[in-house]
Amino acid sequence: MNFVVGLTGGVGSGKSAVSDRFAERGVTIVDADLAARVVVEPGCPALEQICERHGQGILHPDGTLDRKALREVVFADEEERLWLEALLHPLIGNELRRQLSEASARYAMLVSPLLYEAGQVALVDRVLVVDAPEEVRVMRTLARDGGEASTVRSIIKTQMAGDQRLAMADDWIINDADFAHLDSEVERLHRRYMDLALAVH
Numbered sequence: 001m002n003f004v005v006g007l008t009g010g011v012g013s014g015k016s017a018v019s020d021r022f023a024e025r026g027v028t029i030v031d032a033d034l035a036a037r038v039v040v041e042p043g044c045p046a047l048e049q050i051c052e053r054h055g056q057g058i059l060h061p062d063g064t065l066d067r068k069a070l071r072e073v074v075f076a077d078e079e080e081r082l083w084l085e086a087l088l089h090p091l092i093g094n095e096l097r098r099q100l101s102e103a104s105a106r107y108a109m110l111v112s113p114l115l116y117e118a119g120q121v122a123l124v125d126r127v128l129v130v131d132a133p134e135e136v137r138v139m140r141t142l143a144r145d146g147g148e149a150s151t152v153r154s155i156i157k158t159q160m161a162g163d164q165r166l167a168m169a170d171d172w173i174i175n176d177a178d179f180a181h182l183d184s185e186v187e188r189l190h191r192r193y194m195d196l197a198l199a200v201h
Contacts, residue, residue, distance in 0.1 A: 002100065003126075003193070004125050007115075028103035029109050030103070032113070035092050040088070042063045046087055047065060097123065107196075115127065133176055134162075171192075
């Protein structure tokens, strides 16, 4: 298995902006959100179990999962959220292991908002946290997704606190400046990870 860096951060912190810049440098990116979609594709046992529990109303007409409908169910009921996590987290973990094992770059990056919460930190050698002040995160999320500021703030409250993530991180980027600053931070860390990956092999 390659050297693996875990990238995490809360909503609106800029994980995609950071991972895109690592990808431009030839790093293999494995995205936990995409893996979470793979394990609930039509025909997958997990989707059948979700339908058995919640009915056909959580499907789109084409048979794919209506993630918004499911989200409304599980965020309204703690027991349902825990049931869904118990079903999906092991499956997502297996999919991430499969993708990481196929990575061909000198090191891979696992991007996951739930790196700690879902136990995916066990899959990585080093953790990079991207963070930003809450107001910046709220504005970014609203610009990307629309909606209400109060909704974004409630999502932030359900996630691990930024200072808690930073305390557990090996490296971090405070993403509150311009893209030039972000580029220089990514370049600095990329060089470090290339050296670390070389030392491991």
